[in-house]
Amino acid sequence: MSSFNEILSSALEALGLQKTRTALAILGIVIGIGAVIGLVSIGESAKLAVENQVSSLGSNLLTVSPSSQSSGGVRSANAVTTLTLEDAEAIKTDSSINTVSRVSPELSRRTQILNGKNNTNTQVVGAVPDYLAIHNLTIESGNFISQKDIDNNNKVAVLGPQVVSDLFGENNNVIGQNIRINRISFKIIGITTAKGGSGFQNQDDMVFIPLSTAQKSVFGSKSLSSIALEAKDKSQIVEAQDQVGYLLLKRHKLNDPTQADFSIISQQDITNIASQVTGTLTTLLTGIAAISLLVGGIGIMNIMLVTVAERTREIGLRKALGARRKVITAQFLTEATVLTLIGGIVGMFLGVILSYIISRLMNYPFTISSKSIILAISVSTLIGIIFGWFPAQKAAKLSPIEALRYE
Amino acid sequence: MIRLTNISKIYQTGDIETVALNKVNLEIINGDFVAIMGPSGSGKSTMMHILGLLDNPTSGSYQLDGREVGNLSEDELAQIRNRKIGFVFQSFNLLARTSALKNVMLPMMYAGIPKSERAIKASELLKLVELGDRMDHTPSQLSGGQQQRVAIARSLAIDPVIILADEPTGNLATAQSQEIMAIFQDLNQQGKTIVMITHEPEVAKFAKRTIILRDGQIMDDNMKGNTKHV
Numbered sequence: 001m002s003s004f005n006e007i008l009s010s011a012l013e014a015l016g017l018q019k020t021r022t023a024l025a026i027l028g029i030v031i032g033i034g035a036v037i038g039l040v041s042i043g044e045s046a047k048l049a050v051e052n053q054v055s056s057l058g059s060n061l062l063t064v065s066p067s068s069q070s071s072g073g074v075r076s077a078n079a080v081t082t083l084t085l086e087d088a089e090a091i092k093t094d095s096s097i098n099t100v101s102r103v104s105p106e107l108s109r110r111t112q113i114l115n116g117k118n119n120t121n122t123q124v125v126g127a128v129p130d131y132l133a134i135h136n137l138t139i140e141s142g143n144f145i146s147q148k149d150i151d152n153n154n155k156v157a158v159l160g161p162q163v164v165s166d167l168f169g170e171n172n173n174v175i176g177q178n179i180r181i182n183r184i185s186f187k188i189i190g191i192t193t194a195k196g197g198s199g200f201q202n203q204d205d206m207v208f209i210p211l212s213t214a215q216k217s218v219f220g221s222k223s224l225s226s227i228a229l230e231a232k233d234k235s236q237i238v239e240a241q242d243q244v245g246y247l248l249l250k251r252h253k254l255n256d257p258t259q260a261d262f263s264i265i266s267q268q269d270i271t272n273i274a275s276q277v278t279g280t281l282t283t284l285l286t287g288i289a290a291i292s293l294l295v296g297g298i299g300i301m302n303i304m305l306v307t308v309a310e311r312t313r314e315i316g317l318r319k320a321l322g323a324r325r326k327v328i329t330a331q332f333l334t335e336a337t338v339l340t341l342i343g344g345i346v347g348m349f350l351g352v353i354l355s356y357i358i359s360r361l362m363n364y365p366f367t368i369s370s371k372s373i374i375l376a377i378s379v380s381t382l383i384g385i386i387f388g389w390f391p392a393q394k395a396a397k398l399s400p401i402e403a404l405r406y407e
Numbered sequence: 408m409i410r411l412t413n414i415s416k417i418y419q420t421g422d423i424e425t426v427a428l429n430k431v432n433l434e435i436i437n438g439d440f441v442a443i444m445g446p447s448g449s450g451k452s453t454m455m456h457i458l459g460l461l462d463n464p465t466s467g468s469y470q471l472d473g474r475e476v477g478n479l480s481e482d483e484l485a486q487i488r489n490r491k492i493g494f495v496f497q498s499f500n501l502l503a504r505t506s507a508l509k510n511v512m513l514p515m516m517y518a519g520i521p522k523s524e525r526a527i528k529a530s531e532l533l534k535l536v537e538l539g540d541r542m543d544h545t546p547s548q549l550s551g552g553q554q555q556r557v558a559i560a561r562s563l564a565i566d567p568v569i570i571l572a573d574e575p576t577g578n579l580a581t582a583q584s585q586e587i588m589a590i591f592q593d594l595n596q597q598g599k600t601i602v603m604i605t606h607e608p609e610v611a612k613f614a615k616r617t618i619i620l621r622d623g624q625i626m627d628d629n630m631k632g633n634t635k636h637v
Contacts, residue, residue: 322489
């Protein structure tokens with residue numbers, strides 16, 4: 001029995017004799033492994049990015065949103081006005097609530113806003129002073145909305161940096177200027193600090209006005225679109241969710257929690273949902289990539305079958321000279337595995353480069369896990385063994401007479 | 408020592424049975440040099456395959472070197488081929504793109520002989536067939552006669568009990584044929600048992616004993632002593 005080293009070097013020699021074919025044969029594996037590794041690490045980066053983004057929206061954040069009330073399986077359509085300022089006040093003051101540190105009632109809608117001829121469509125948020133702290137926002141210049149602005153229904157606005165550049169371009173000296181929201185003139189009193197990030201809930205692309213002004217003058221609505229809450233501690237989030245839920249059920253005179261006309265979502269819930277979405281997408285894409293890996297494996301099997309057919313005489317000779325089945329099997333299995341392993345390693349580098357480029361383009365954090373390296377190497381080895389097995393068996397079972405006669 | 412007793416080989420192709428060897432009895436003593444002749448279809452090749460343990464007989468007993476080898480498993484046969492039989496084929500059957508030295512080392516690899524020992528033995532054997540200066544040449548860089556000499560060196564790699572040569576000069580010009588036969592004769596004089604299949608009487612003349620096959624049976628078995636071709 002010849003040693004593994006010798007089998008390996010003869011496999012490398014045999015593959016080296018057919019360089020173009022070898023390269024083409026491994027291309028399928030390169031693309032397959034590259035796609036899997038690339039997608040897995042992009043998926044991980046995306047998940048990380050989502051988590052970062054969600055936590056940047058505020059720590060220990062709970063959001064109460066109105067939802068349509070369902071009774072007996074029937075949802076009423078006009079029930080999105082169930083949250084009121086009184087609800088928010090109650091959460092802040094009720095003695096049953098001891099886990100909530102800040103409350104921010106909000107009323108927001110997408111609205112067209114104007115500066116002379118420039119206009120943009122953005123989220124206008126009726127806010128209270130606590131909005132800033134709850135949502136991890138800071139002020140770049142000027143001031144945020146004060147209690148006085150709320151008490152006096154002042155027509156003042158705080159702009160996100162995105163809105164500033166949309167309406168004023170490069171001009172940064174915008175404090176004191178006026179913009180029009182719903183044909184009402186507002187004076188700009190501050191600009192929030194850019195938070196970066198993109199996608200959902202981009203806080204750079206918002207305009208903040210006093211909640212009282214929003215309710216009375218701009219939107220003409222007494223209800224709230226949401227109440228943001230900050231739990232005192234991370235460990236109290238679930239308790240806060242329960243306490244607030246109980247209070248609101250009582251205030252809305254509902255007995256059955258399943259009939260609630262509101263929903264309370266915690267930061268964790270959002271993170272989970274977002275991770276679930278990216279996770280599902282990643283799984284789906286990886287599944288598709290895995291199919292290309294399968295196709296690559298079939299390509300390897302095909303090439304190995306051609307190789308076995310071409311080298312029938314050689315196999316016959318080796319058997320005549322005393323090579324046992326095991327040795328022939330090992331020889332061709334090694335050739336197939338070396339093929340796929342080279343493909344796996346090249347594919348791994350390709351995948352890492354791919355995920356690096358994409359994470360740069362998408363502004364994701366770039367991660368490379370040892371998991372994907374182990375995955376690439378073990379999966380490609382496995383493919384070599386699985387798809388090399390049949391051709392290797394075919395070679396080992398050749399009768400030496402038939403093989404020697406083969407022209 | 409080879410002893411065939413009532414060896415038959417029957418090929419079945421659909422409903423048609425072809426009797427390739429019909430109850431052949433044959434004894435070849437150590438140190439003999441046997442030429443097996445016969446027209447095509449006489450069973451020469453089948454005889455060669457059975458003697459070389461490349462195929463199992465349908466019935467009968469085959470004793471090689473005192474051991475019954477008539478019905479062994481494929482891997483057992485491979486091992487015995489490796490240890491006891493040296494093959495020389497008509498079309499040389501060397502590994503292309505592999506040096507003469509490595510070709511000679513091949514059977515020793517399957518015998519599990521350490522690599523360093525293999526190289527020493529192989530180079531000695533190549534010197535024996537006067538190819539000491541061409542050890543690194545690949546078959547395509549050698550003439551037909553030289554390739555066949557590499558093949559002979561390879562057949563000697565594990566000191567076989569018997570050298571089986573299947574039309575060893577079939578692909579060679581006359582001068583080269585003479586060269587090859589001279590080597591066989593030398594080897595035989597050193598005590599090697601050689602069984603050679605040929606259809607050329609000039610080649611068969613080098614052997615000590617000529618067996619003629621016809622329709623799967625031995626028609627003539629002629630011990631003529633060492634009659635050197637002049």
